[in-house]
Every structure is written in structure tokens, then in C-alpha cells.
Amino acid sequence: MMNKQFEKAAKFIEKNCTADDFSLYLYKSDETATRYAQNMITQNMTGVKYGVRLNVAYGAKTGTSRINSLDETELKRMIETAQNIAKLNKPDPEFVPSSSKAKIPKTENMSENTVRFSMDGMVDIIKKTVDNAEKKKAFVSGIVTKTVSETYLKTKKGFEGSDSSTSFENSMTMADNKTREAKVERSVKDVKDYSIKKELDQLNSRFDALTEPKKIEAGQYNVILRPQAVINFFSFLLYFMDRKNADYGVTAFHDSIGKNMFGKNFSLISNLDEKDLTAASFSGDGIAARNVDWIKNGVVKDLFTSRSYAAKIKAQPNFIPNVIIRGGNATEQEMMKKVKNGLIINNFWYIRTVSMRKNEVTGLTRDGIYYFENGKIKHSVNNLRFNEVLHNAAKNILLLGKEDNIAAGTKVPTMLIKDFTFADTTSF
């Protein structure tokens, strides 16, 4: 059911906006976030945020205004501001009218359990986390966040959609005063699907497996990337796979559609039918969500296409409602046995583009890195820097684990990848 405040604001804007075209986006986010560090709470905050964005057009001349209030005096000022900008602006040669009426898929992104979950409950979770760390003579830092969001989009051409979502997230890093540092993080739609015991067990397991790191040099290694490392690494595809940049030769995706660029073990899709995953039902500019195979068994099937560029090349526009990298059934044990030796990577950090045209990124390992040999973890090693080409890494996937819902709209597996390129060692 649509938020009554949104309904009232939308009616007011429809009545008062005189532009040829408009697109109205409203959101409300009720967020509580409690930060903890070194076994104490350091910050704790709560409040409701509102956002109102109005895009208007006179012919091909556009203007946008955004405020954070639903007060009618402010809304009136916002309408005038957007309209004045558009009237004074130059025409946009790539202008497309606002979205027309569309069939918006139903998505289940809301949990009443999460809505009802109290701040006391969040502090209880932190208490368990801190007690666990103290038992291990360690220190824990992190954040517990609960968010309840509502969005609404309406255009003059007839698009209308609303969505509500909840998320509960706990991210925790446990470290000692020496070199051990391990992290787990998970976000869920429904707080009842979050088990602090399970998460602490995983944190403890990662922490306990850490030893004084042995020195390791740069080079190519077999790696087992755990899910957080997988998403942080391959999420750069979401930035590189823009269709216009591909067509203009800016990225490695130039002339890539239909070609096997990633190897048979790599599939990246968006799927609204995955019941355990949330999905945006429409984009902020009025594209209804749909299932898309971006990369299927290594073959590039589709690229992210904006509404204006889709109009130019007569293609269907799209966006990324959720992210799934397809997995398999291999266990970490089987992965360790598949190759003679290698490294288990919990996470990557500070990933940046090296070359868009080469599809190459750089970054460092973080939150625990282990050396394994003959099917067993032997010891920790120092962190390493990688410089790696995304599609080369995908081509080198040897085994895939089960998909893990690491975030409410993201599901990725653990991967065994051969010959992953580490270009530098680090001092810790």
C-alpha cells in the first residue's frame, strides 16, 4: 500500500507542475545504526530521511530539483526551481520523455520482523559480539544497521511504481594486538534469518585459523576467493559493462556481445524469481525490472543500457535489480584438494581501476589470508596486492561453491581460480 505522505505529495506536484513532462521520485528511509569499536559503542544514531526529486522538461530542455521535505511550501519552491532551470537550460540532444506506463514486477523486499526489531535488540547483538571478543582476548569493531525504506516513482507519461524494503546488517571485524584480523558481514531482509551465533562461529573460525603470517612473495597463485572477495572483485563489471562506453571503444566490452569472453564457468545474471533474494522492482528513472542474463557461461549476452542510449540504438533499456554470480556444488575442502597449493582469500580492499580498456583492476587482500597445501590450511601469509584482468580471472575458474546470500540483493559463490596475479607483497 502506498505511503499516504507520498500520495499527498504526488497529488500536490501533479496539480502544480506545469512543465510538458515530469518524473517524480520520492523516498523515505528510517535508519538506525550503532557503531562499535575496541569492544565499546562509539557512535549510535537514528532518524528518518526523506528525499523528493523532480525532473521536469519543456520540450527537450530539462531541469531537476531535489529537497528532503514533504512540506507543501518546500514542494512548491522545488517545482519552481526545477521549472526555472528547465526554462533557462539548453535543449538536451539526447532527451527522452519520461517513462510511460509499464508492468512492474512484484518483489518481496519487506519484512515486518525487521520493522519491529528494536534498538535494544541491536545493542543485545553487539553485547554478544563484544562478549565473544573478550573471551578470545580480542577486540571487535563494526556496525549494526537496520533500515526500512520506501520509494515511489510517478511520471507524467503514466509510469507509477512503489516499493518497500527492509534490511538488517551486521559487519564485524575481530583483531588482536598482534597481526590477527578477521571479518564477517551479512545483510538480510528479515532479521529472523540473521543468526548471531552462526556469524560469530564463522568469525571465530576465521580468527582461530590465523597464525603469525609467513612471508610470501608476489606471483601467480591458485586462490580460493570467499564470497565477499568474489563480489568486491567482480562488482567492477557493474561499472565497466556500460553499453555506450563499450560501443565507443572505451572499455574491453567493445564488440563483445555474443562472444565468450569469460569462460564457461562464469555467469552473471539478475533474476527476480530467486525467492531468497530481494530485487528493485524499478529503477529511479522508470525502467521496470526484468530478468537479464548479463554473462551466461562466459558469453556476454547484454550490457547496461540507459534509456537515452537505448532510444538511440533502438534497444531495450535495462538496469541491475539484483546480482547473482552462479555457483556450483564444490566445498572448500574439494577446492583445496583440486590443486596442490594456494591461498584462501577472505576479502579484498581498495579495489580501483587500472585500465578500463583492459578490464584490469588492482586491490589488496584483507581480513585474513591463508596458505593451503595438500588439502589443508597450513598457516597465514602476509597480505598481497593483485593487478588482475577480470575476464582472465573468470576464465581461470576451476570450481564453484554454493551461492551465498551475502547481502539481501546479492548472491555469489566461493570460487577456486588458478594463476591469480599478485603484483606485489605487503609488509604485514
Add this chain to the structure above:
Amino acid sequence: MDHLSTALNHAQSLGAEYADIRIQKTTRETIFLMDLSLKNTSMNIEHGYGIRVMKNGAWGFAHSNVFAADEVKKTVEKAVKVAELSARIKKGKGLVLAHERGYIDSYSTKIQIDPFKVPLSEKVDLMLEVNKTLLNYAKIKRAFFMLDIYNDDKYFASTLGSVIHSNTYYINPMITATAVNDKDSQSRSFDEGGYGAGWEHVLKMNLVQKAVQIAEEAIMKLEADEPGEIRRRDLILDPNHLGLTMHESVGHPTELDRVLKWEADYAGVSFATPEKLKKYRYGSEIVNFVGDNTLSFGLATAGYDDDGVPGQKWYIIKDGILNEYGTTRDTAPFIGENMSRGCSRATYYYDFPINRIPNLYLEPGKKPLSPQELIADTEDGIYIEGRGSFSIDQHRVNFQFGGDMFWEIKNGKKVRPLKDVLYKSSNPEFWNSCDAICDDRYWKDFGVTNCGKGQPPQTARMTHGAATARFKKIRVGGSK
């Protein structure tokens, strides 16, 4: 003003040991021109207030955008409840705030031409001329121009008696040209990172001329060679590039909250731990870093920070030795300091203030030296201009940085352009390898407006400055 006293009185009546309220209106005009298409011409406002209370040695924070006495009181009550809950998990008596007194004062960025009042057509015409200039080159396939104009109008009041009004501005035109051929794509940007000034700053820039330069250099990069295998060479870094290098390898490691491991779960910690203060050789003797939140036109210059602490100037690195940190009222007592250096800043009204990098700059060299003389004195090196790919570990030790334009130096001369150059170094190797810094004639400041940190994430702004400097025998080459 009534809301300020309503909030503080109510917080004290509920037992707060300390409270402050920050009423903040952030106005941002953004014009985004991609090629010749105006993708976004917008005026954005965030207006509301955040109330922070300390009770039982713990923080509570709540925010609202409803300006009514009842709502202000409710927001205070939420903040107090949050503080009481936070106090369930604390160490000893909990957080202690460094000493401070109250101030009644105001501060405003000195602007000559209010950028929000400049007609839209003047801004858009300039942007279109720049992008047309870029796209006139056949090999330039994408032209990007983002104009960012920003104003923070803020009232801060605290139970120490402070009532402070600050009104700060910055302006930042960012232009990128991307050249493409059948084998490669290369970009070159003009981006000085933002400046605490008005439209007069843009008028001084001659952006059309800059467009010609970046278009030609993007095309030059397209045809340039890669640097080959990583090997040790001398690096000469321009002030814009050094801005990012010092931000990552000096600014963040000397934020006290990282040192205290408060950011361990996301942004990371610091190798520059308290026992190293006044002893650790961070850089060579000519390396002096100053934290300066009084810097004219600085992006972190606002008169006072969000703890109500006045802007200050101090040495963070003195004669190469780690001297002091950037601190806040809640972090300083952990290292025995009884005053804060005034580095507490929040992005929007709904953000909790956190420990931030101040305006931070490298002092110029004391002996007369120009970049040309520095190049003439270098046998085997690479000269890097502007900012590119950058990545550093979560302890702020090991890093790999790229750049925006690269020149090979042989026997004292810039002999050819290069592309895709990266250098790898670490603390303390890097700043200890600094053997020459040009003099103050060549010192220039550059801004950062997108410094990401915190959970939930916030972006802060600050200014960095340097004169061109040389670093001996750094590992530099291609990506492998």
C-alpha cells in the same frame, strides 16, 4: 535560534552531560554534461538538524528535518535514549571529551561572485564550449564535464555556551577527455579537486584552453608507450598528484580515530601508533606536513569544526618526524591530550561527526628550486601529473598509485610521454626517499571533495598543497 536553546535545555533537563545541535542546510548545484548531452542540471537541498548528546559516558545522536519545538524535543529524547543504550557497552566510565570552551562567532568563505547567482546559461554555455572543443578532436570519443557548486549554511550550539554560524562554499569544475583508437582508450582530466571560492575562481581558469591541453594529451597517451617492467627510478610528482599521495599515506594514517582502531571494520587502522609520536622517522628531514584548518580557501576551513573547536594550524610531521595527529574532542583524551585539534566533521545534518583529515599540506623547500631545475637534475626518472588509479592497504602502509599524465626523464630532459604508469611504495620508504622539494613559488593547493570514510559512509572535503617534489629510487613501471 529558538530551536538551538530548546534542544540544549531539554537535553540538560534529561541528564545529558554534554549536548550540541547542528542545524545545517546544504545546497548543491550540479550540472553534468556528457558529450553534448545535459544529463543532469539540478539544485539539491538537504536541510535539517542533528542533535548529539553525551550521557553516562556514551554518545547518542538523532536527526530530523521537521522544524517545530515538539519535534526538536522528541529528537532530543531519541538521542538521550540512544546514549543510554550505548552506555550499556562501554569501557570504564566511558568516553571523555577534551576540554573546550564556548564561542559566539561566525565564519564565511570569502567569495566575490556567488556561484549560485551566476545565470545558468553562462555556466552551460561555458561547459558546452569546453566539450565541443574536446569533441572537435576526432579521436576524442567521450567528453565529460561536471560542475559542482556547494554551500553549507550551519548553526552550531552546545551546552558549553557556543553559538557559531558558518557559511562555506566550494566550486569544482571537473573535465575529462577520453581518446579511443582500435587498440586502446586513454583519458586525461582537468580536476583541481575543488576550491573554497566563488565563480571568480572558474573565470580565472581558462577552461577552454585547458580543454585543448587535455584533449591533446589524451591523444598523446593513446599513442604513447607503456613504461615496461617495474624497476627503481626517480619520481617527480606534481602538486596535484602529491595531493592524493599525501591524503592517502599521511592524512589518513594520522587521523587519531584510525590510530585508536575505531575504523577497523571498514576504512581501516593506522601503522602510525602513539608510541611512535615524536620519534618515528616518517620522512626525510625536508618533509614537513602541516595540518591547517585556517588555510585561506581551504575546503576544511570553516572557522570551527562540528565539535565547536576553532580551526588551528599545527605540525603533523616536523623535520620528517611524526609530530601530532588530527584529533577530535572524543579521541584526544585517549592519548592523554586535553585539547582537540578540531578535526570533527559531518557531511550532512543527519551524519554523526567523525575524525577527519584537516587541510594538510607539504611545506615548500627552503632553497630556490623550480620543477625545470629538478627535471634537469634527474638522470633516469618519470614525471607524473594529476591523479589516477590509487590504492593503499587498510593499515596505510603499502600503496600503488598511478597518475594522469606521465613523462619519461632521461639525462635531465622530458624525452617522451608514457601511459599506464604505476608506482609501488610504502611507509616509511616513500617519504624518506624525498630528496628535493621545489620552493614556495611552485606551491599550489588542490582539493578533495569525496573523501569516503565511516559507517554509514560519509564524504568529507579538505585541501592539500605541495610544490613539485622528487622521490629517489621508487619502484615504477607497468601493472605487472
